[in-house]
Amino acid sequence: MEEEAAVVEEGISGSQSPLVAIHFQKDVNRKLKYLEAEPKALGITQIGLSVFQITCVGVFLSKNLSNISIDIPLFISCLLVIIAGSLAVAAQNLHLPTLRACLGMQIVACGASIVGMICSLAKMDGSPNMCWHYDHNENTTSFRIDCHYIESILSHFCAECIVIHVVLVAISVTLAAYCCKVVNCCSPAPRVPVIIVQAPPVQQ
Structure with missing residues (x-):
């Protein structure tokens, strides 16, 4: 000085x-830092993965192959992530209120993805063996094979859901960090x- x-x-x-x-x-150019996160690509990824999960869970639920008490929180968490992804894409206009809404929804989406991960773990570990009544009956060999095949598919689907939720958490944290840099809620401008x-x- x-x-x-x-x-x-x-x-x-x-x-x-x-x-x-x-x-x-x-x-005056600090808002442009948000665009460095590629919000359009990450937001569309959030939407796409969430729609994929909702579709798969809906198919299993329609065939009575899933537990509705676990799937309802999973549906809600996916819907919250879809809203967050839509806001991430909309915030490309660098409008400050939209960026603040995006920051809030990304934090919510991060929590929702963690809840979805817990639900997927519960579905994988807590689901009862639905093929037990075929295992002790020699007259239902073909049904037993089909049932175990479906069980294997469900197990792999739950593992896939866990991986997807980990990716969604990483995307939400990334977008929230870039929004935080622009909004300056954690440090002065x-x-x-x-x-x-x-x-x-x-x-x-």
């Missing part, structure tokens, strides 16, 4: 106007130095 003051003092002319002035102002050089007055 002493060097800056010295520069200003040296630039003072007869009219007492500094030749060099330094001041700090808000970074960054300021950049601006140097103004004034031409000395021409002496006649």
Whole structure:
């Protein structure tokens, strides 16, 4: 600061106007940092993965191959992630209220994805063996094979759901971090130095 003051003092002319002035102002381009996260691609990924999960869970539920008490929280969490993904795409216009809404929904989507992960784990570990009544009956060999095949599909689907929810958590955290940089809810707005050089007055 002493060097800056010295520069200003040296630039003072007869009219007492500094030749060099330094001041700090808000970074007007800070909103562009949000676009560095590729919000359109990540938002569409959130929407696509959530729609895929809703479709698969709906198919299993329609065939009575799933537990509705576990699937309802899974449906709700997927819907919240879809809303968050839509806001992430909409926030590309860099409108500050939209960015704030996107930040809030990404935090909600992160929690919803964790809930969905827990539901998928519960579905994988807590589902009863639905083929037990075929295992002890020799007359139902073909049904037993088909039933175990379906059980295997459900197990793989639950594992896939867990991986998808981990990806959704990572996407939500990434988008929330970039929104936080723009909204400046965690730190004060960054300021950049601006140097103004004034031409000395021409002496006649």
